Amino acid sequence: MTNVIEQLGQWAVGRVREMGRMLLFLLSAFAWLVRPPFRFHQFMKQLHFIGYKSVFVVVLTAGFTGMVLALQGYYSLRKFGSEGLLGSAVALSMIRELGPVLAALMVTARAGSAMTAEIGIMRITEQVDALDTMAINPMQYLVAPKLVGGLIGVPLLVALFDVVGIYGGSLVGVDLLGVSEGAYWNSMESAVEWKDVYGGILKSVSFGLIVSWVCCYKGFYTRQSAEGLGRATTEAVVLSSVLILVCDYFLTSVLL
Amino acid sequence: MVNGFESDGDLVPSLPSPIYHKPWALSQMIRLVGVEKKLGGQPVLQGVDLSIPVGKLTTIIGRSGEGKSVLLKRMIGLLQPDRGEVWVGDVEISRLSGTRLNDVRKRFAMLFQGAALFDSLSVFENVAFPLREKLRMKGPGVTKRVEEKLAEVGLAGMGHKFPAELSGGMRKRAGLARALVMEPEIILFDEPTTGLDPLMAKSIHDLIVTMQQRFGFTAIMVSHEIPEIFGISDWVAMLRKGKIALMATATEFQRTTDPEIREFISVGGTVALPGSLAG
Numbered sequence: 001m002t003n004v005i006e007q008l009g010q011w012a013v014g015r016v017r018e019m020g021r022m023l024l025f026l027l028s029a030f031a032w033l034v035r036p037p038f039r040f041h042q043f044m045k046q047l048h049f050i051g052y053k054s055v056f057v058v059v060l061t062a063g064f065t066g067m068v069l070a071l072q073g074y075y076s077l078r079k080f081g082s083e084g085l086l087g088s089a090v091a092l093s094m095i096r097e098l099g100p101v102l103a104a105l106m107v108t109a110r111a112g113s114a115m116t117a118e119i120g121i122m123r124i125t126e127q128v129d130a131l132d133t134m135a136i137n138p139m140q141y142l143v144a145p146k147l148v149g150g151l152i153g154v155p156l157l158v159a160l161f162d163v164v165g166i167y168g169g170s171l172v173g174v175d176l177l178g179v180s181e182g183a184y185w186n187s188m189e190s191a192v193e194w195k196d197v198y199g200g201i202l203k204s205v206s207f208g209l210i211v212s213w214v215c216c217y218k219g220f221y222t223r224q225s226a227e228g229l230g231r232a233t234t235e236a237v238v239l240s241s242v243l244i245l246v247c248d249y250f251l252t253s254v255l256l
Numbered sequence: 257m258v259n260g261f262e263s264d265g266d267l268v269p270s271l272p273s274p275i276y277h278k279p280w281a282l283s284q285m286i287r288l289v290g291v292e293k294k295l296g297g298q299p300v301l302q303g304v305d306l307s308i309p310v311g312k313l314t315t316i317i318g319r320s321g322e323g324k325s326v327l328l329k330r331m332i333g334l335l336q337p338d339r340g341e342v343w344v345g346d347v348e349i350s351r352l353s354g355t356r357l358n359d360v361r362k363r364f365a366m367l368f369q370g371a372a373l374f375d376s377l378s379v380f381e382n383v384a385f386p387l388r389e390k391l392r393m394k395g396p397g398v399t400k401r402v403e404e405k406l407a408e409v410g411l412a413g414m415g416h417k418f419p420a421e422l423s424g425g426m427r428k429r430a431g432l433a434r435a436l437v438m439e440p441e442i443i444l445f446d447e448p449t450t451g452l453d454p455l456m457a458k459s460i461h462d463l464i465v466t467m468q469q470r471f472g473f474t475a476i477m478v479s480h481e482i483p484e485i486f487g488i489s490d491w492v493a494m495l496r497k498g499k500i501a502l503m504a505t506a507t508e509f510q511r512t513t514d515p516e517i518r519e520f521i522s523v524g525g526t527v528a529l530p531g532s533l534a535g
Binding site for chain 1: 359362366370
């Protein structure tokens, strides 16, 4: 019994220590972010990697999400004779929830895992140490640009996700199922408020931070082996995804 | 003489410089005092006292897992000691961090065991990296300096290749070019010939010696290449059980009467001469 309590205590202390280290990592990255030299090229490179290179997967996911949402929504709304509200249902679901969450999960899967692997390999092959020996801070050179890339890239992808998803819904709802085009777009215009858009932006910024923070952290502290790198990448994707969903719940509670 | 230079002052040239106001600093570039370090709860360094002379090639030897690479990383502040002091010139670095530590690191360069080239950059970009990122140099000045260094290490015309396209020896040469390009005062070599065939190992050793003599930097090398290191090093130090067991000139080192050290260097191929130097 004592052993179990002891192990539980050790586990809890370990988790608290890990959280503290993660927080210090984030604060350190922000501290290095605002210190010169500013590597604009590195920021753009990360924005290109996280943002532009995720466009295809985000568009694909958004299109089919909007389409299936319209399909499901149409048959549910038809029971109440409210097919005209399909546009608002698709738009609100996209802007408030599905856009930020799914886009962030896609970025985690595509760019987040790659970030962990990249930094992890650099750690294992002493490239991170090499930066240190050149008096170039790895937090400033490697982590800070990725953090900015996530903070800017994810909201832009979410905006794209929302737009493509709404057009996907229109394709199925209006073109295939025969909902009036005017009703689809007008119901959207009257239902969507600024606070919905604001909430979506807030979520996407938060999720962008979570993805880049967790994935960089896991890569930075990779254990010195191929197995350690594999574990770090898995942990980064799982932890980022879980944190996105948990954070989504709390943000939604506050925003509603 | 064990681990010190005070009695051999004539062997160590002085380097007058305004930054060296400590008396010992005139002849010693790096000084470790009572350095202790545990890794994963296991003591690795257990009170290392070591002085590295200015402008000389000092090689640290010892069994695998004795902490030689840890010691090297301590000198440049990549690992913090649990106890003890690390002096670089007149600056004690064991408690430094951030910009102040970076200021000290500007005096260093390091050639890692696997060369640690950035695999997403070409050889040219790797060598140019510190110039562009630290000195903010641009344009033909960078090209000229990088091509000069690549030629010095025998990699002229290979700048366009990526690290994955290079052999082990070529990667080490590229790493050396990157280390040299900032013209540092101190270069650390972490097992620079590991994984290379004897001929390639010899060519890397020759290159290190040639560069060290040409540029006069202080070189500290961790190596297992016995007896070759006795032919190229000015000083040799042996790390044993977390402490420096013996530090002496290469010639004196081979005359040690310490049976354990004699066995270690004999197995490596050196015929240890009988003499008076005890570990």
